[in-house]
Amino acid sequence: MGVPTAGRLGPYRLLSRLGAGGFGEVHLALDPEGRTVAVKVLHPHVAADEVALARLAREVDTMRRVRGxxxxxxxxxxxxxxxxxxxxxxxxxRSLAALVATGDPLRGEELTRLVRGLAEALAAIHAxxxxxxxxxxxxxxxxxGEPHVIDFGIAYALDSASVTASGAVLGTPGYLAPEVLExxxxxxxxxxxxxxxxxxxxATGRPPYGTGPAPAVAYRVVHHGPDLTDAPAWLAPLLEQCMSTDPAVRPPAAELCERVGAAVPPPGPVAAPVRRPAVDRGEEPPTEHMRPDRRAPGPAETYARHRERVHRRWVVATGVVAGLTAAAVRDYLPELSVxxxxxxxxxxxxxAGFALAARARGRITFDVAGGLGAAGLYALLVAVFSPFTLxxxxxxxxxxxxxILLAG
Known part of the structure; x- marks a missing residue:
């Protein structure tokens, strides 16, 4: 029942193996229309459990209606x-686990987008x-920079005696609720x-219940509180409430969205709603200690920032090349230099003319600075270096x- 790294599975053409988890192997594949999809092939011990598969088949119809x-x-x-x-x-x-393990904890806008995105995903799944x-x-x-939740509903649907006995549903104790562990x-x-x-x-760069053998971590989850040192002040109180050992104390996912300024999906498995500020809904805005560091940017704002970065890199890079080229050919081809x-x-x-029409003052300033910088670089290079060196x-x-162009 092994799955090759390349071949076909039903109407899907498998391209490469992406990884494996407790329930199966994940493969990058192409659907009949040529679009990339992820195909999770269940492990043999999971596929052999008829009760678990029947339950999963019932859940899949609902899972397919979750959108967001x-x-x-x-x-x-x-x-x-x-x-x-x-x-x-x-x-x-990249998975959040890999990203944090090889880098620094998330801060500022990155953390805000993660919190809001996960809250929205959880609310959509629960709805x-x-x-x-x-x-x-x-x-x-x-x-x-945006989070995407995968594998929702699979662990719950496959929670049968034979599958659990294999260890597939045990999960990671530091992230399982006390009631699950008990x-x-x-x-x-x-x-x-x-x-x-x-x-x-x-937010902290470490598991909230520490590391070590699974039974030891599970014991801390059930009998001790989480380590929230270094968590932002606006976030720590919410995390502490959500990680209470009493499930009744934890806020529902819809309330999570309200408290962090995320969209609240309507009841039922429908498409994700458009986010509206709390004041537009006739509600009180989040209190100061619960307000994230910055508002998460929308697609239009993200695209505008990307264009601004590209513009600035173009002005600087072409200015350096122009100044260097003009200085290098000054003594050999003065007309080309000019x-x-x-x-x-x-x-x-x-x-700068287009920027003036768009009333983008920052862009005009950067263009003028780029032109002066290229001229200044030209004069400096001519004064310091010999024509041959240039x-x-x-x-x-x-x-x-x-x-670079060939590699691209």
Whole structure:
């Protein structure tokens, strides 16, 4: 029942193996229309459990109706063949676990976007009547700074005696709620606990209940409070409430959205709503200690920032190349030297004209500074370096630029 790294599975063409978890292997694949998807092929011991598969088949119909910008929705499933599988939207990014493990904790806008995105995802999942049961940093994929929750509902649906005996549903104790570890009924409040533990990991850079053998971590979850040292002041009180050992104390996912300024999905598995400020809904805005560091930018704002970064890099890079080239050919081809500076200056002036029409004062200032900087660089290079040295430098820059273009 092994799955090759390349081949076909039903109508899907498998391209490469992305990884493996407690329930199966995940493969990057193409659907019949040529779109990339993620195909999770269940492990043999899971596929052999008819009771678990029947329960999963019942849950899949509900899981397919969950929609939202922060969930990797279920697209298809085949649970009756020799190799049962589930197909989800493919999110190209890195898991939160890998990102924090190899870098620094999330701060500022990055953390705010994570908190709001996870709250929205959890609310959308719960609105459909589904319990994730296995929310943790490894099941959160970050793409362009936005979180996407994967594998929702699978752990809950496959919670049968034979599957659990294999250890597949044990999960990671530091992110499982106390009631799950104690074998009690686990509903939406268990996901709220996992949400807080996941956010605490992202905000502090370490598991909230420490590391060590699984039984030791599980004991701390049940009998001790989390370590929220270094968590932001606006976030720590909410995390502490969400990680209470009493499920009744934890706020529901819809309330989480309200408290962090995220969108609240309407009842039922429908598309994600448009976010509106609390004051527009006739409500009190978040209190100061609960207000995130900054508002998460929307798609239009993110695109505008990206264009601004590209513009500034263009002005600086072309200014350096123009100044260096003009200085290098000054003694050999003085007309070309003047032409290069004039061409750069004309380009900057045209761009500044567009900025003036758009009333973008910052862009005009940067264009003027770029033009003056290129002229200043030209004068400095001519005064300090010999023509031969400048010619070698210009040639080196040209070769590097050609290599970059070819690599691209």
């Amino acid at each position: 910008p922060h969930v990797a929705e279920v697209l298809d499933a085949e649970l009756t063949g020799a190799r049962p599988y589930i197909v989800t939207r493919y999110v190209q990014g 459909a009547g589904i319990v994730h049961r296995d929310l943790k940093p490894a099941n959160v994929i970050l793409a362009d 074998g009690r009924d686990a509903g939406p409040p268990a996901d709220v606990f996992s949400f807080a533990a996941t956010v605490a990991y992202a 032409l290069v500076l004039a061409a750069y200056g004309t380009g900057v002036l045209i761009d 010619l070698l430098a210009a040639g080196t820059v040209l070769v590097v630029l050609m290599m």
